Amino acid sequence: METIELKVNGRTRTVHCLPNATLVDVLRDHLHLTGTHIGCDTTQCGACTIHVDGDAVKACTVLAVRSDGAEIMTIEGLAENEASHPMQKAFNECHGLQCGFCTPGMIMSAVDLVNKGFASDPTAVREGLSGNICRCTGYQNIVAAVMQGASEMQEQSS
Ligand code: FES
Ligand code: FES
CATH class of the missing domain: 3.10.20.30 (Beta-grasp domain)
Incomplete structure (x- = not known):
């Protein structure tokens, strides 16, 4: 050991x-x-x-x-003081999940993309999340969620 x-x-x-x-x-x-x-x-x-x-x-x-x-x-x-992280909130509000199995990994990847400035538009988000597979959603709502989460993260940090 x-x-x-x-x-x-x-x-x-x-x-x-x-x-x-x-x-x-x-x-x-x-x-x-x-x-x-x-x-x-x-x-x-x-x-x-x-x-x-x-x-x-x-x-x-x-x-x-x-x-x-x-x-x-x-x-x-990711949540602070029991308040959902903006990206968690955005996935919830934009219906960026169905079964939820992929969701923790999607959210952690999405937060990393935003932190590194790689979530500037939907095409960049799709590219950035290409290593995360979702079997349920068809990705449209995931991309919408990441765009919303990115803008809320930017607002929080400004
Ligand atoms: S469980 Fe690690 S990439 Fe699928
Ligand atoms: S929500 Fe089911 S795998 Fe993504």
């Missing part, structure tokens, strides 16, 4: 895990943060997307031991 330390959603956590444990397994099975989903386990669907040191990362592809010391944010850490 390996011992690693992660700062997850602002809280320092010590985890004992197998050397081949993935980051998503550690989040879900060791820390019980099951908002991060596993859809494919092969880096295709994006359901497992989280932020590692400020970048969107597919957590099924990263060995947990490689993240030792990293700062991690999952969907559970």
